Amino acid sequence: MVGRPKEFDEQQALERAMEVFWSNGYEATSVQDLLDAMGINRGSMYDTFGDKHALFTAAITCYGRTITRRVEATLDGPGSPLGNIRKLLSRMADPAADGKCRGCLATNTVVELAPHDPEVAEAVKALLRRVEKAFHRTLERAVESGELSPDANPRALARFLCCTLQGLVVMGKASAGRSTIKDIIKVTLSAMA
């Protein structure tokens, strides 16, 4: 049996929901906000995604896929390892410096929701681990290629870069200026020497 077909694109609706959560946070987003953005009806939403919380976890999973893909593409891509890291930091900080203060959905979630929501916490922690791994890989490549000293500590540096990334996002949300962001990136990269 097949029944009536959906009149909306599930993936597109999910992405729209993700945008809203990203801009407003979890608690400050009402189901009505979501429906308006998704362009679908209550019934369809609850039928397809379960409830608000399930929709959020779906949204953050979707976000995680996108963001890790992009991070890994940049870090593992062509170009020197350290060059790639610089590229990633600048790219991440770009919307921040523009005053678009949505930040990063993962960071927002760590701060707002994760402390009270073990399931969401686990999902977002996995995401961070994956980013750290990508940094780690890249730093090891940098050591191999001689771009980084052999006594550099790739693990420590990877953890540090993760931290800086989170920090940059927060600074961006606090509407730090472009020059502040540039300073931070400069010092961060100098720590890789």
Place this chain on the structure above:
Amino acid sequence: MVGRPKEFDEQQALERAMEVFWSNGYEATSVQDLLDAMGINRGSMYDTFGDKHALFTAAITCYGRTITRRVEATLDGPGSPLGNIRKLLSRMADPAADGKCRGCLATNTVVELAPHDPEVAEAVKALLRRVEKAFHRTLERAVESGELSPDANPRALARFLCCTLQGLVVMGKASAGRSTIKDIIKVTLSAMA
């Protein structure tokens, strides 16, 4: 005319409210939660503090006073400038490493509330500026005392330290382990050389 005296300590009630906002965030905190923690009644709360939002701004102002006092005491205190910075970072990261993931009320607010609340945003940005200034002062002292090279850039380093501090708080909320925190601090300090 004086009338009936308050039966509660206004400052203590405010601090209790601050703790709740700190643990739960703004949206996830109900007025009832606040009243329970403050140990006072609805009427008294609305009479004394105005409403939930006003109570929050009072709470974050209170928090700001406390935290900047502590930061400045540590950085401007005795001991070498860089030693003081190390001390501050470790101290900030300590609760983080213990898995108490309340983080920092200022950071939480930047992420959750500031993007949609200009008044709160301004208050918390002022707080960050003050912390950055304290770092700046300390770094200039480090240059004067020869602990830092004369071509170091105190402004850039101060901004960087602010960023790291925010990042550490987020990493702590993502329940990074103690060794992660130590790695981050080590690399951060190495950037001051």
Place this chain on the structure above:
DNA sequence: CGAATTATGGAATGAATGTTCCAGAATGAG
């Protein structure tokens, strides 16, 4: 002791919340 003033406790209010439910519409299978 009154009179004026302020605080307290809790009921009451109205709006907004997330969720459920159902009648009608659209499809495929038999």
Place this chain on the structure above:
DNA sequence: CTCATTCTGGAACATTCATTCCATAATTCG
């Protein structure tokens, strides 16, 4: 076509929310 199935739109629901209001209690001033 007819039935089973699935989706749609929106009404309906119960809860929770922040806030207001008021009768009562406690205090100072005259």
